[in-house]
Amino acid sequence: MAGSRGLIVAIDGPAGSGKSTTARLLARRLGYLHIDTGAMYRAMTLKVIRAGIDPHDHECVSRLAMETDIRLEPPENGVRVFLDGEDVSDEIRMLEVTARASLVSEIPYVREILVRAQQDMGREGGVVLEGRDIGTVVFPDADVKIYLDADLQTRALRRHREMISTGIEIRLETVEKDLGARDAYDSEREHSPLRKAPDAIITDTSDLTIDQQVDRVEALVKKLIESETDTNQ
Numbered sequence: 001m002a003g004s005r006g007l008i009v010a011i012d013g014p015a016g017s018g019k020s021t022t023a024r025l026l027a028r029r030l031g032y033l034h035i036d037t038g039a040m041y042r043a044m045t046l047k048v049i050r051a052g053i054d055p056h057d058h059e060c061v062s063r064l065a066m067e068t069d070i071r072l073e074p075p076e077n078g079v080r081v082f083l084d085g086e087d088v089s090d091e092i093r094m095l096e097v098t099a100r101a102s103l104v105s106e107i108p109y110v111r112e113i114l115v116r117a118q119q120d121m122g123r124e125g126g127v128v129l130e131g132r133d134i135g136t137v138v139f140p141d142a143d144v145k146i147y148l149d150a151d152l153q154t155r156a157l158r159r160h161r162e163m164i165s166t167g168i169e170i171r172l173e174t175v176e177k178d179l180g181a182r183d184a185y186d187s188e189r190e191h192s193p194l195r196k197a198p199d200a201i202i203t204d205t206s207d208l209t210i211d212q213q214v215d216r217v218e219a220l221v222k223k224l225i226e227s228e229t230d231t232n233q
């Protein structure tokens with residue numbers, strides 16, 4: 001279902017599988033737009049925290065979501081996320097947001113409005129979307145579906161390194177425990193759980209460097225672009 005601006009590339013997978021980095025670099029190489037859907041759920045979570053609302057209160061969060069504007073600005077220096085007009089790109093990475101994002105992102109109404117926004121942004125193609133439900137719910141007809149995975153230990157190590165480099169002091173064991181719990185929650189929830197689409201290509205990134213990972217996905221996409229060009233000639 002390639003749009004007028006190019007293909008729709010869907011990348012799903014658990015936290016720490018390398019989705020964000022792969023999606024960002026791949027989008028840059030292809031000249032596509034990178035849509036980080038997790039950042040949108042994080043922005044909604046930040047609003048819930050700021051409003052002092054209990055994320056278990058679905059009705060209250062849904063009402064808040066109704067009057068919330070979340071936008072991703074096309075990146076010059078990486079995607080920026082705007083919550084009601086305010087750039088919250090750094091704040092959404094706080095531990096407190098990460099810890100509550102699973103609770104907010106399981107609320108059906110929150111998913112409904114954010115999925116609609118993602119579909120609006122991606123419909124014309126020329127996009128790399130990353131998340132948990134891109135190939136299954138947001139764009140089940142995406143041209144390329146990739147499911148990135150890696151073992152829990154590797155993912156925890158990567159996430160820990162990332163956090164330490166941004167000045168967050170945390171123990172590796174804590175990161176591993178949190179990641180495992182978040183994966184279980186995201187995979188077992190009722191609405192749009194993290195699931196591999198039946199036609200997704202699985203890549204285990206445990207033993208790959210980021211460059212190898214991006215090369216592999218880029219090769220897949222380029223092969224598809226070439227075959228589409230051939231059939232259109």
Ligand code: DC
Pocket residue numbers: 015037038039041042101102105106130131132133134182186
């Ligand atoms: O990818 P991330 O860690 O930034 O995602 C933040 C949270 O949002 C995570 O708990 C899973 C959830 N999420 C989701 O439910 N669906 C998506 N498409 C993307 C993220």
